[in-house]
Amino acid sequence: MHNRVGRTLLALSAVLALLVSVPATTASAETIHSGNKVCSMYVNSVGFGAYCSSGMAYTGGQAPPTWRERLDGRPFVPCRDFEIPEGIRLPKAPDGKEWVLRITITDYTLDSYNGGPDAHLERAYVAVNAEEREQCPFPDYMEQFWWPFKSTYPPPALQIMPTYTPRVNVPAYFTLTPDSSMAVKSDGKKYTPEELTSGYFDPKHNLTMRGMVVQLTVDPGDGSAPFKCPTGITPVDDPDGYDQTKDPFNQINPCKHIYKRSSANQPDGMYTVKLTITWEVSYWIGKDAGGWHPIGRANVTAVQRLPVQEAQAIGG
Known part of the structure; x- marks a missing residue:
């Protein structure tokens, strides 16, 4: 056989x-709180994935530090631009602009290890030029707050x-x-x-x-x-x-x-x-x-x- x-x-x-x-059409789950993460997920005809707001996980025996402690006095940037997920079709962007997937963390509190119970992620497909990209800068220290993956x-x-x-x-x-x-x-x-x-x-x-x-x-x-x-x-x-x-x-x-x-x-x-x-x-x-x-x-x-x-x- x-x-x-x-x-x-x-x-x-x-x-x-x-x-x-x-x-x-992209399907999104409601906000998921998982340990120190707040995540938003999608599925389409190419695959699926998630965008999470807390970076890689803490696996130690003690509770992770709050977001404010992790920032160490630096400003918190609540949004980040990602490439459009495969399988999403959009019209041609206006001249001088390109499409991005903008994920924004909303209703968060910095005095929590996962943004607080009301934190959730909002997504939008936005056509941006270079100046508009600067609305969501991504300094190196903000890397710790994001954990995207796809399959x-x-x-x-x-x-x-x-x-x-x-x-x-x-x-x-x-x-x-x-x-x-x-x-x-x-x-x-x-x-x-x-x-x-x-x-x-x-x-x-x-x-x-x-x-x-x-x-x-x-x-x-x-x-x-x-x-x-x-x-x-x-x-x-x-x-x-x-x-x-x-x-x-x-x-x-x-x-x-x-x-x-x-x-x-x-x-x-x-x-x-x-x-x-x-x-x-x-x-x-x-x-x-x-x-x-x-x-x-x-x-x-x-x-x-x-x-x-x-x-x-x-x-x-």
């Missing part, structure tokens, strides 16, 4: 490609069972690989222990974000209607969601399609399968905070060229 899956993924790497899609979705890796080349009148089953069904870091690597505690102040406060595929919509490309498949991460011990001990007509995976005609008369002898992958992004701030909290969904589209053969044998 695993050798067959390996061949499938090698073949898919040549035919699966992300399409340019219109991004979903993009991994490239989709579609598995088709029982064979990469479906047969006419035999069910073809569609799943995504575990690695392409969940995103936690943009480079695909696992979190280190230090990164897992990146929002720490005490064991009950820790901000983590994740994206998971919750639905796969498949347009099989043969003229039949698209169909939706609720989905998620497949178990490690069952990476393709297909029971090899049963025939294709007795599987529990509902994400399937039966091709009635071969693809011989299609361009390049293959059907064009269109996918819509629905990501749901959630956050977690501690084991006692009710688990994962969804903040929004976004769709990513992809396309695959799929040959379908006129043959009765399953093979592969």
Whole structure:
């Protein structure tokens, strides 16, 4: 089974490609207080991320110093300009200006380690020139008050069972690989222990974000209607969601399609399968905070060229 899956993924790497899609409206969670942080999060069709107002976390046994103590007499600059997140489309900026994402900390108190209970972040897309950029200067000492991060979705890796080349009148089953069904870091690597505690102040406060595929919509490309498949991460011990001990007509995976005609008369002898992958992004701030909290969904589209053969044998 695993050798067959390996061949499938090698073949898919040549035919699966992300399409340019219109991004979903950016979704923002309400202000999140996590340890010594106040954070605002977003999700769109490219990825997700957060902007936090307190910089990297304090993990020592004592409460962190107040913002006033950290400033040491220097002025507090409550705003900062960031690059526009990928996936956000804006009209052309006026001549001599460029778009920035301006994040402003509001309703804060300096005599608190996290800005106080009313502190929150406001975001705005602003076209600025050089003079207007100076409205939000960013001196080096203000670095300690900011902690942005972002993650993009991994490239989709579609598995088709029982064979990469479906047969006419035999069910073809569609799943995504575990690695392409969940995103936690943009480079695909696992979190280190230090990164897992990146929002720490005490064991009950820790901000983590994740994206998971919750639905796969498949347009099989043969003229039949698209169909939706609720989905998620497949178990490690069952990476393709297909029971090899049963025939294709007795599987529990509902994400399937039966091709009635071969693809011989299609361009390049293959059907064009269109996918819509629905990501749901959630956050977690501690084991006692009710688990994962969804903040929004976004769709990513992809396309695959799929040959379908006129043959009765399953093979592969």
